[in-house]
Amino acid sequence: MLVSLAGALACAACSTNSPAVASVQKKVQGLLGQPNVTSFLDVRFGDSLYRVQNRFPNGSLETAPYGADTYRINNIEVDGVRYQQVKYEFTTYSGMQLVMAWFTPDSSGKVLEKLVAAVGPPTEQNSAKSSAPADTQAAWQLPHGERVLFDGPKRFVAVVGPGGGPLKQDAAENDTALDTP
Template sequence: MLGLVGPPNLTSFLDVRFGDSFYRVQNRFPSGVMETAPYGADTYRLNNIEVDSIRYEQVKYEFTTYSGMQLVMARFTPDSSGKVLQKLIQAVGPPSEQNSSKGSAPADTQAFWQLPHGERVVFDGPKRFVAMLGPGGGPLKQDAIENEALDSP
């Protein structure tokens, strides 16, 4: 069956699903902070959280007006690089593109996934950054590009 529908699609990050409302995310993580992204999107930011032995310095969820949460961007700690990359590969398979030599550490790896339902995933080990754009996240694509270009905190 997998061959007929393609690789699995990405539906959520830290139990927040693409399409979830701002209030659903706020209820899941009440310690977060509401912000506005550079292009005007509502954003919900979490600082210093740990899930499944992965430490995230910052996680930002961005929302579109009609499609709910459609972009998540996270900065992880250096010791979490391998775990983040491993979870991505477990969830959606090998990357569509990867920049690293065989045997390179995840901290030195950059990977990109283009998934069959329109989702896009970027993993940047050197910048300790991961971004996931949902199928309805086209309007948020520029925010993801600009956040990836920022230096790690």
Template structure:
């Protein structure tokens, strides 16, 4: 247990050094890109910590306070679910967003159905935030609306993007009990 703390401190120091180096250089210089790649290589791939300002691990109470117009439901396997309808954030329009909660780990699954005109933005935001997909099912040059992609991240998160169904899901690191709900919702048509 003690060995992981020094590693965390080293990672934080490397991230700070990388940020300082990036601030000292112009944003387009090759040195900046090189430093950024080295820092990311040392720190590992990014992980997903939140969706629409709801953090993985947040309580149902916090989500209700953040979005008071939502409705409380129970998922098919008994998990508490909070559903939002027709919201727009950063130019992306979502027809429906569902947050699912585990008893002990808080919010651990988010599923969102976006409008057809938001496909490109959703995929671009995912790639910008977490990098290239681990798996992708589409021909090179295919439109985002025709793309299916999945990411497996180092902290146990699983991200699914399904352009044809206009669906995105993020299963958090403590979301194991919710995998079946995610799989069933992924199979549904868009609302």
């Protein structure tokens, strides 16, 4: 079984134009399960506040409206995506479980493209499929409990981790109440 999986993964790394490769990729996905989001900017869901502070020492500690510890990073660029602000929120027992990020207008397409590449097409979309990313609102409910929100007009993306139930209200309020960070 391991040899078959290793072979399938090796073939999946080949040219994606091949129908055989697409078939292998679907089989590998079936073996590995549905896609999920495990981290954002190298901060994993479940990481401690201490780990995030070490990863981004220039950030600042805050308290969210509902009392959660929050770590804010301003003006960061990663993989061609510019974020004006990124906020990580933490639960008492589950570590980091919510990330909210506000990106620049020119990064809308890259953010949406990375989301679709990572987790597939949205489970909900409030705009036409041919709409520009800056005009698109989309959401994903992932099988491992994560919830991803993308709001192109507000230049906002949020990911609630599998243990982030207590933080969902913060994500909802930030999406509806804030036009800019």
